[in-house]
Amino acid sequence: MAEVAFVRHxxxxxxxxxxGQVGPxxxxxxxLFSSWLNALLTIASVALLWWLVSHMLPWFAHGVWNAGSxxxxxxxxxxxxxxxASGACFAVIRxxxxxxxxxxxxxxxxxxxTLTFFLLLAxxxxxxxxxxxxxxxxxxxAFPGLCYWLLWxxxxxxxxxxxxxxxxxxxxxxxxxxxxxxxxxPFAAALATVLWWLYLVGPVADAFASVVPLALTPVAxxxxxxxxxSTVIGMTGIAFSLPLGVLLALGRRSDMFIVKALSIGFIExxxxxxxITLLLVATFLLNVFLPPGTNFxxxxxxxxxxxLFAAAYMAxxxxxxxxxxxxGQYEAADAxxxxxxxxxxxxxxxxxxxxxxxxxxxxFISLFKDTTLVAIIGLLDPLGLVTSIRxxxxxxxxxxxxYGFVALLFLLCCYGMSQYSRYLERKLRTDxx
Amino acid sequence: MAEPHPVDASELEPVDTSRLKVSDEPAIQIIGMSKWxxxxxxxxxxxxxxxxxxxxxxCGPSGSGKSTLIRCINRLEEHQKGQIIVDGVxxxxxxxxxxxxxxxxxxxxxxxxxxxxxxxxxxxxxxxxWVRKTPKREAEEIAMHFLTxxxxxxxxxxxxxxxxxxxxxxxxxxxxxxxxxxxxxFDEPTSALDPEMIKEVLDTMIExxxxxxxxxxxxxxxxxxxxxxxxxxxxxxxxxxxQNEPKEFFNNPKSERTKLFLSQIxxx
Numbered sequence: 001m002a003e004v005a006f007v008r009h010x011x012x013x014x015x016x017x018x019x020g021q022v023g024p025x026x027x028x029x030x031x032l033f034s035s036w037l038n039a040l041l042t043i044a045s046v047a048l049l050w051w052l053v054s055h056m057l058p059w060f061a062h063g064v065w066n067a068g069s070x071x072x073x074x075x076x077x078x079x080x081x082x083x084x085a086s087g088a089c090f091a092v093i094r095x096x097x098x099x100x101x102x103x104x105x106x107x108x109x110x111x112x113x114t115l116t117f118f119l120l121l122a123x124x125x126x127x128x129x130x131x132x133x134x135x136x137x138x139x140x141x142a143f144p145g146l147c148y149w150l151l152w153x154x155x156x157x158x159x160x161x162x163x164x165x166x167x168x169x170x171x172x173x174x175x176x177x178x179x180x181x182x183x184x185x186p187f188a189a190a191l192a193t194v195l196w197w198l199y200l201v202g203p204v205a206d207a208f209a210s211v212v213p214l215a216l217t218p219v220a221x222x223x224x225x226x227x228x229x230s231t232v233i234g235m236t237g238i239a240f241s242l243p244l245g246v247l248l249a250l251g252r253r254s255d256m257f258i259v260k261a262l263s264i265g266f267i268e269x270x271x272x273x274x275x276i277t278l279l280l281v282a283t284f285l286l287n288v289f290l291p292p293g294t295n296f297x298x299x300x301x302x303x304x305x306x307x308l309f310a311a312a313y314m315a316x317x318x319x320x321x322x323x324x325x326x327x328g329q330y331e332a333a334d335a336x337x338x339x340x341x342x343x344x345x346x347x348x349x350x351x352x353x354x355x356x357x358x359x360x361x362x363x364f365i366s367l368f369k370d371t372t373l374v375a376i377i378g379l380l381d382p383l384g385l386v387t388s389i390r391x392x393x394x395x396x397x398x399x400x401x402x403y404g405f406v407a408l409l410f411l412l413c414c415y416g417m418s419q420y421s422r423y424l425e426r427k428l429r430t431d432x433x
Numbered sequence: 434m435a436e437p438h439p440v441d442a443s444e445l446e447p448v449d450t451s452r453l454k455v456s457d458e459p460a461i462q463i464i465g466m467s468k469w470x471x472x473x474x475x476x477x478x479x480x481x482x483x484x485x486x487x488x489x490x491x492c493g494p495s496g497s498g499k500s501t502l503i504r505c506i507n508r509l510e511e512h513q514k515g516q517i518i519v520d521g522v523x524x525x526x527x528x529x530x531x532x533x534x535x536x537x538x539x540x541x542x543x544x545x546x547x548x549x550x551x552x553x554x555x556x557x558x559x560x561x562x563w564v565r566k567t568p569k570r571e572a573e574e575i576a577m578h579f580l581t582x583x584x585x586x587x588x589x590x591x592x593x594x595x596x597x598x599x600x601x602x603x604x605x606x607x608x609x610x611x612x613x614x615x616x617x618x619f620d621e622p623t624s625a626l627d628p629e630m631i632k633e634v635l636d637t638m639i640e641x642x643x644x645x646x647x648x649x650x651x652x653x654x655x656x657x658x659x660x661x662x663x664x665x666x667x668x669x670x671x672x673x674x675x676q677n678e679p680k681e682f683f684n685n686p687k688s689e690r691t692k693l694f695l696s697q698i699x700x701x
Contacts, residue, residue: 337532
């Protein structure tokens with residue numbers, strides 16, 4: 001048997017790693033040339049990339065920005081780069097970019113959507129970045145009303161009267177709770193709000209408007225289009241589908257049979273039906289069910305459908321987050337005496353939502369992209385606009401430039417969302433174990 | 434079920450149990466209580482009165498229903514028959530009563546169940562602020578007081594994931610104490626801990642007992658039972674098989690089941 005006893009008398013001093021084990025050389029070897037297969041793949045990928053770039057670069061470089069039609073573009077390219085040269089005709093984007101942003105919104109009113117867009121950024125900031133003062137959230141809460149007023153015009157009193165509905169509901173709840181009907185108070189509050197919206201918003205807004213008009217030139221929904229339309233539908237859908245999804249997810253896990261059954265029924269129905277079907281129902285069928293004479297705005301109908309659709313998926317995503325939480329979290333919250341809503345709000349939801357951030361943002365992204373489906377029901381979203389621009393005899397036959405432009409804008413928005421989700425995940429990572 | 438880690442009573446801080454008074458006012462009354470999981474009869478006709486100031490240790494083999502019993506006391510589990518009256522409030526399906534009882538009864542879990550998304554301080558102030566409506570400033574003072582008491586005030590702004598198991602369990606105790614509970618329930622508080630951390634948690638519990646807190650503790654730490662308990666309850670098959678004061682219970686067990694259990698957990 002070998003000697004087992006060993007004693008070290010002198011400690012080794014630390015040494016620098018051997019050359020080739022640090023810096024770019026090491027990175028290259030580890031990541032690109034770690035094995036024969038890896039080296040082969042690296043070379044093949046570089047070759048493929050080179051092939052793609054070498055074909056696309058001239059197309060971009062030959063691009064024409066100043067022309068009145070596709071034919072003119074082609075003439076310019078051939079005159080400059082010789083017979084048979086190919087190039088992009090970006091002139092169409094230069095000519096139509098405003099349409100891509102605003103659709104057929106009246107040109108002299110472009111300042112309204114532009115202003116709304118910057119206000120949107122201001123309203124989103126405190127929601128997205130928790131370091132900003134919490135008081136700014138009041139602006140975020142007021143923004144939807146402001147946005148509606150700026151985009152659609154009309155009297156400012158309408159959104160104010162709609163907001164007043166919440167005050168009415170709150171008062172109803174306070175009064176009933178004070179009178180000792182705490183249990184029915186929330187339902188009565190909801191009922192009061194709905195009644196207010198149905199019967200009193202119109203008269204009240206008219207009454208105030210007759211004293212102080214505060215009106216902007218109204219703009220009809222059919223003039224809305226382009227990215228403005230996508231953003232309006234997408235953002236509203238995102239803003240409402242998350243809370244609705246949370247409620248549905250809680251409903252699906254509820255102990256109350258009816259609530260549970262309704263939630264499951266809703267979720268499964270919506271998930272089982274294609275969004276296009278819902279949009280077609282919104283366009284053609286919804287009016288059949290509504291009282292005759294009611295004219296329910298088409299964009300509002302689409303927003304409702306998109307929101308309901310996204311909420312069903314959101315509910316399932318959040319349910320996954322809820323299921324991933326250990327039972328001990330529910331028990332600890334219960335054991336401290338927190339009631340159901342408090343424990344959901346303070347303990348369960350913050351954790352469940354955090355777990356589901358990647359999939360929630362994934363849902364947001366797909367909702368935003370799905371807004372292009374409204375082209376099918378004749379709304380002029382960016383894709384609808386592409387079709388109508390291509391129908392113009394000047395630009396007939398142009399494909400890559402238009403779809404590429406639309407793709408680029410969507411890519412920017414969606415990449416932004418996914419970057420935000422990664423930032424949020426990093427920021428909320430507190431449970432290092 | 435975790436391995437029992439018997440800690441010798443002599444290693445723990447000595448408590449002068451004779452100084453601790455047990456009142457003759459009941460804190461918890463359990464009368465003819467039964468519980469079923471589906472068809473399975475987990476708790477069978479439990480009758481138990483806990484007086485204010487009592488330190489009760491519940492032990493028994495795994496599956497004997499001891500955890501279920503104390504989880505019934507704050508209605509984490511629902512009982513199907515009989516009565517449970519905690520501090521004068523009977524536990525029924527009335528949510529108000531349940532929340533009231535829960536806010537008066539602190540509970541410490543085997544797996545700590547701290548809220549990982551909140552700091553230690555926020556873990557401790559959450560319930561006082563939202564349930565007791567204590568102003569934030571005051572809640573933070575109370576929290577720091579109890580965190581100092583469990584000897585980890587310097588960790589207040591860390592997150593639970595950054596603490597050791599023993600520290601987390603002490604935070605969990607502090608979190609319960611911040612609600613100023615009248616009764617504390619411990620559900621195998623040391624079973625998930627590494628052996629060297631068991632003592633720090635037991636010492637915290639002993640300190641609490643020395644202050645006269647009414648406590649019920651499900652544990653395998655017989656050293657702890659000998660040091661602080663005024664009553665040891667042995668459960669098997671969902672029933673209370675034997676209860677006695679610790680000295681008698683350990684030195685002179687009456688039932689065969691108890692003898693077998695004690696020889697298994699003490700005899701190695």
